[in-house]
Structures are given as structure tokens and as C-alpha cells.
Amino acid sequence: xxxxxxxxxxxxxVGAIDVIGIHHLRERIAARPEARAEAIAHVAxxxxxxxxxxxxxxxxxxxxxxxxxxxxxxxxxACGAWDLTVETRSATRGGRVIAPDETALHIVxxxxxxxxxxxxxxxxxxxxxxxxxxxxxxxxxxxxxxxLACAAVGVAGVVGLxxxxxxxxxxxxxxxxxxxxxxxxxxxxxxxxxxxxxxxWATLSDHVAQxxxxxxxxxxxMRGTELRYETRLGPIVFVGHGRVMLERPLRQSSFxxxxxxxxxxxxxxxxxxLVDAHExxxxxxxxxxxxxxxxxxxxxxxRFAIRPWFTRQTARSFERLAKLLGHAAxxxxxxxxxxxxRRLRPA
Numbered sequence: 001x002x003x004x005x006x007x008x009x010x011x012x013x014v015g016a017i018d019v020i021g022i023h024h025l026r027e028r029i030a031a032r033p034e035a036r037a038e039a040i041a042h043v044a045x046x047x048x049x050x051x052x053x054x055x056x057x058x059x060x061x062x063x064x065x066x067x068x069x070x071x072x073x074x075x076x077x078a079c080g081a082w083d084l085t086v087e088t089r090s091a092t093r094g095g096r097v098i099a100p101d102e103t104a105l106h107i108v109x110x111x112x113x114x115x116x117x118x119x120x121x122x123x124x125x126x127x128x129x130x131x132x133x134x135x136x137x138x139x140x141x142x143x144x145x146x147x148l149a150c151a152a153v154g155v156a157g158v159v160g161l162x163x164x165x166x167x168x169x170x171x172x173x174x175x176x177x178x179x180x181x182x183x184x185x186x187x188x189x190x191x192x193x194x195x196x197x198x199x200x201w202a203t204l205s206d207h208v209a210q211x212x213x214x215x216x217x218x219x220x221x222m223r224g225t226e227l228r229y230e231t232r233l234g235p236i237v238f239v240g241h242g243r244v245m246l247e248r249p250l251r252q253s254s255f256x257x258x259x260x261x262x263x264x265x266x267x268x269x270x271x272x273x274l275v276d277a278h279e280x281x282x283x284x285x286x287x288x289x290x291x292x293x294x295x296x297x298x299x300x301x302x303r304f305a306i307r308p309w310f311t312r313q314t315a316r317s318f319e320r321l322a323k324l325l326g327h328a329a330x331x332x333x334x335x336x337x338x339x340x341x342r343r344l345r346p347a
Contacts, residue, residue, distance in 0.1 A: 048076045
């Protein structure tokens with residue numbers, strides 16, 4: 001079953017591009033009344049593929065079980081033909097033109113489906129003459145099994161969303177789900193420091209020395225209200241520029257930043273430093289947000305890599321700042337950081 005498993009993995013990759021990228025995120029088929037039959041066809045195909053992804057790489061089927069697997073592959077072919085028929089019909093009714101990239105993906109999927117049918121059909125037909133039995137298959141590498149199991153989980157999730165959308169559930173579509181997951185959240189960090197506002201502000205005002213405690217930067221130079229940032233990650237240096245927009249000594253510094261460096265994922269952004277005094281010291285907090293380069297890919301990398309890195313680095317930097325001032329303190333992040341000042345009721 002090794003060859004068949006490889007074909008199924010290729011089908012999973014191409015199918016994900018087709019179903020997720022085109023049918024859901026671009027065309028939103030599950031939410032279009034004229035495409036209801038097409039969405040039902042996708043549900044049927046999805047259920048078939050969940051079974052194939054789990055059975056083919058893991059089990060060796062003999063006798064009637066092998067014929068059952070062959071029937072499942074034939075059912076997939078029938079669902080595929082039905083899908084193409086209703087897709088053409090729904091596109092005509094909705095006035096939608098099937099784009100060339102969608103047509104190309106369907107051709108590739110048809111070729112993969114035919115190759116899978118040929119490969120599995122021959123093996124299932126040969127195994128059907130043996131006594132009925134189910135045994136574990138050891139011919140497929142573990143990594144390939146895991147990949148197909150992950151594909152099965154993904155397909156099951158998409159099928160669940162499609163069923164919910166067909167039943168009229170609100171927000172049951174990939175666009176809404178992806179929008180929620182990819183929603184950009186500003187970075188909020190705060191720390192309570194038992195020092196005076198004057199002492200903290202004097203340290204914050206020394207931008208040249210800032211990289212000694214701020215792990216986000218390797219070097220900062222300043223001319224007037226303009227700053228130049230450098231961040232070194234291994235042999236790569238990312239360059240950015242900043243401007244002080246508003247400064248109220250001992251209380252607030254608002255700033256904007258941007259980068260013309262094409263390899264820097266940060267395009268532009270804004271942020272603020274706030275110092276809130278209370279009877280035992282000060283609360284130092286920052287909030288900032290930014291836009292990234294590289295479109296959807298940049299947003300994806302930012303959501304799962306860059307923004308978490310900035311959050312950790314900023315929190316650790318605040319804790320290093322506390323040590324520099326002679327104290328040990330833990331930084332708060334997110335909603336906890338936003339509520340810290342309210343809890344301590346600054347003066």
C-alpha cells in the first residue's frame with residue numbers, strides 16, 4: 001500500500017489547495033444557495049477520504065474487506081464525477097466563471113484519483129480471493145502514516161464545517177474561522193517596578209543603551225526625534241526607523257516606526273510607553289501594533305512566529321530592565337498587562 005498511500009498524500013495536498021483555498025476562502029461555496037449540491041458532494045467525498053487516509057496506510061484487507069475498500073474507491077470516483085457535474089451547474093446558476101487555476105487543480109485531482117483507483121483496484125482485486133481478514137500493514141513508513149492521519153483530521157474538520165454551514169449555522173465557514181485565528185492582536189506588556197518615575201524615565205531616555213536590556217534590538221542610534229534600529233539574528237541584520245510622535249516626560253512616549261528593508265517583515269507600526277506612578281513605585285507598560293510585508297504569507301508567519309517572538313522578547317526585556325534597576329519583577333502580557341494599572345490604581 002506504499003504507492004497508494006503516496007498518491008493519497010498527494011491528493012490531500014492538492015485537495016487542500018482546491019477545497020480550502022478556492023472553494024471556501026475564495027468562493028465560499030458552503031454559504032451560497034446555488035452551490036448547495038456541490039457542498040453536499042464535498043461532504044460525501046470528504047467522508048470517503050477520511051476513511052481512505054486512515055485505512056490504506058495502516059491496514060491490510062483481504063476477502064470481502066478488500067472488496068469493501070475497492071467499493072469505497074469506486075464511490076470516490078462516483079462522488080468526483082457528481083462533484084464536477086453539480087459544480088458546473090452551480091457555477092452557471094450563480095454566474096460564476098470557473099477560473100483557470102481551479103480547472104488545473106481539478107485536472108490534477110482527476111489524474112491522482114485515476115492513479116489511486118488503478119493502484120488500489122489491482123491490489124484489492126488480488127486480495128479479494130483470500131479469506132476475509134484485517135491485519136496491520138507494515139509497508140508504509142510511520143511518517144507517511146502520521147501525515148495521512150493529520151490529513152484525515154483536517155478533512156474531518158472541513159466536513160464538519162460544511163455540514164454546519166449546510167444546516168444554517170452562523171460563522172460555520174473557513175473564512176470566519178481563519179479570520180478569528182488570524183485576528184491581529186496588539187502587543188501589551190506591563191511590569192510593576194518599585195522605583196521612582198524619575199529614575200525609570202532617565203533609563204528609558206537613554207536610547208543608545210536601550211539594547212543592553214531590550215532584546216528586540218542589537219543597536220539603536222538617535223538623531224533628534226529620529227531613531228535607527230538594528231536587529232541581528234545570526235548573520236542577518238534587520239534595519240528599521242522610528243520617530244517620537246509625542247513625549248510627556250515621566251508619563252508617556254508615543255512613537256511610530258517603519259522599515260524600507262525588504263527582508264524586514266515589519267512594514268510599519270505605532271506604539272506607546274506609559275509610566276503610571278503609584279504609592280509604591282511605578283507601572284511601566286507598552287502597547288504596540290504593526291503591519292507586515294508579504295501579504296497573507298506574512299500575516300501567517302507574523303501570527304504564529306513573529307508576534308509571539310516580539311511578545312516574549314518584550315516581556316523578557318522588561319524583566320531585564322527591572323534587574324538593571326536593581327529589582328526582580330515579572331512582566332505581565334496581554335489582558336493581564338492591560339488590567340495591571342487598573343488593579344493597582346495609579347495616582
